[in-house]
Amino acid sequence: MNEEYWQAIVECDHAYDGQFWYGVLTTGIFCRPSCKSRVPKKENIRIFANTVEPEKIGLRPCKRCQPHVQHWRPADEELASRVEQLIDACYQEPLTLQEIASRLFVSPYYLQRSFTKLKLCSPTQYLSQKRVEAAKELLSETTGSVTDIAMQVGFRTSAYFAQVFHKVTGQTPTQYRTQMMRELK
CATH class of the missing domain: 3.40.10.10 (DNA Methylphosphotriester Repair Domain)
Known part of the structure; x- marks a missing residue:
């Protein structure tokens, strides 16, 4: 060899x-x-x-690496993919790290470590980003209140929604909506 x-x-x-x-x-x-x-x-x-x-x-x-399976992925990659799919499908629900872990039958610690290592952000950060992206769409396409949009995308309070939205985009939800309305004119 x-x-x-x-x-x-x-x-x-x-x-x-x-x-x-x-x-x-x-x-x-x-x-x-x-x-x-x-x-x-x-x-x-x-x-x-x-x-x-x-x-x-x-x-x-080998039962661990399954060398005879062509489209095999390591367990960490498979888990990260399943976490993304779960969050993409259920971001409006009250998801926590514990809830995601229990739905995928893994420990929260393993989920957090594996996902963060591969995706360079935590599952919670990914969830927040997904919710903010959905909120951006609603803010630019509908006239619903900021509170209603916050609830629609899975945030429990509009204050926390505004805080997370500002952290991700650098703007408040109202500032973002105003900017999008100006750009449409």
Whole structure:
């Protein structure tokens, strides 16, 4: 085995996924280079060009990284995608980190850490951004009151809505609406 492949295995490098697979002869499994399993001893590893070769010699696919599945994504990426989908579909509801975590059957700590690492913002920040984007649409397309719009997009008080809206956009909801009306004229 060459040193480049060994480093890819040690570092769980996603860039090598699909280029090679490795089998661990002592455990009888084969994995992707990005697998987060414990690093095996170098002398117990065999490199394969595809997923058929390791199965021919009796190795089974790893349950963690599922090397035989073509469109596999790491658990963190899958979770982040599911969080985005949940928030996009339910942003009007009173969602909290705890509520999102319970709906996705994960711990709030794991959800927060995984999502923030991949998306560079917390689930709560993503939720606020989604709500503000929806509010911007309503403010520019309807004549509803700021309080009504705040409630429609999931905020519980108009004061908190105004605070979050200002933090995200640099304007109050009323200033934003006034600016949009001027631009339409």
